[in-house]
Amino acid sequence: MTIRKISLIGSGRVATQLGIHFRETNKTIVQVYSRTFDAARQLARLTGAEPVDDLEKLSADTDLYLIAVVDDAIETIAKNLKTHGKPVVHTSGSVSMDVLRNSGPRYGVFYPLQTFSKTKDISFKQIPICIEGACMETEILLKELAEELSGDVRIISSGQRVLIHIAAVFANNFTNFNYMISQEILEKAGVSFDILLPLIDETTNKIHHSPPCLTQTGPAARGDDNVISKHLNMLLDQPEKRDIYQHLSQYILTHFSNQQKK
């Protein structure tokens, strides 16, 4: 069996990007469900699908129900979704596969590890897709589907997946928050954010070649208390950033002084 027809449940960033890219690999997007008809219609238009705003209107004529909604809504959707014996997956990093266990025999997870926008196009070829299937047959089916999108498909358990998601929160969300703080500090100095781009690019570039524990530099890693104090003084008028600076520096100091003791 091969998946040719897909029903999308959800119309957010993940549903949009998956819908567009499935379509490019010649899948048929049968229907797009969203709670609001307008949202469904928007993505349906992009993917040549039929928009619906009622789970009852989802047709049995499909090869896969793909649930790409916010985590909190997955369980309710699963409870109300009739799968007609067809496979069903969700796309969340942190929700266990088991939430779908009452949705028929073939269920699983299809988690693309990337940060998506609705409009910014992105190549799927490099995106790791984490697959989990309730049975071997489903796992193979999902793996084949994922391999049509990406060259990096991995079988990942629910336990591993949530840890991957946590790691992604550090690597993406917390990192972006650092960039945001940087920008605000630069604004105060009357300097534009682009001055940091070559440094940020090189920071990213380095970890392609060395593990991040070997590329750590800066005042905290070398235990330079004078610079840390000077920076904390400069941040007295920005207490929130000062707190973060102090906390993170302390963690780095501890981490690297422990390492030296080893």
Added chain:
Amino acid sequence: MTIRKISLIGSGRVATQLGIHFRETNKTIVQVYSRTFDAARQLARLTGAEPVDDLEKLSADTDLYLIAVVDDAIETIAKNLKTHGKPVVHTSGSVSMDVLRNSGPRYGVFYPLQTFSKTKDISFKQIPICIEGACMETEILLKELAEELSGDVRIISSGQRVLIHIAAVFANNFTNFNYMISQEILEKAGVSFDILLPLIDETTNKIHHSPPCLTQTGPAARGDDNVISKHLNMLLDQPEKRDIYQHLSQYILTHFSNQQKK
């Protein structure tokens, strides 16, 4: 006047990269000073210079003394350095230009904003170089020198420079620390770090096109307490990471809920 001959004081990462790249723009590296002769000799060999381990041995036959040592050592070096009326600069992000005020009439700062390795070669063309001169003449001299290395030369005051350095600590050091934490979490899950590289690349890529305040995503930015609780539970056996996760999520939550109120 143009700078043709440079004396390097220091043999670390910044001195090494500047020495190599000055040499590529046909400057003569006259001498390399380091406290240890071996360190001086190593960089001297790379740059065709004479190694010295005594400040007294630094020749007057130069156009610039360039101090690239750890922040704490700059003041002592400056006190003991005879500049023979020649210009002198340091390369630090966080040390005021004034530390050189007793080193003769022409002093300034030459701060390349990048993270350097001793061995990894890097193109200087894109690296922002922050210039500050005690007088207009010195500033012009340094600007011309910097423009031979880089296409991005900026006149930056000491007050701005330390804020830029703080912003760089967030954008580079704290970001790399996030990557390190990610790697440790993935190790626990038995998943290799490379699974995060496409996400990290896209996180970096996004801020080339949008300001980071518009690219913030993730559980904290959308106020998803359930996911945050689940992640904190998963990190119970790693209290240090759990603390950081909690702190940063709280800051993001506060930041974005304040924003929504505005």
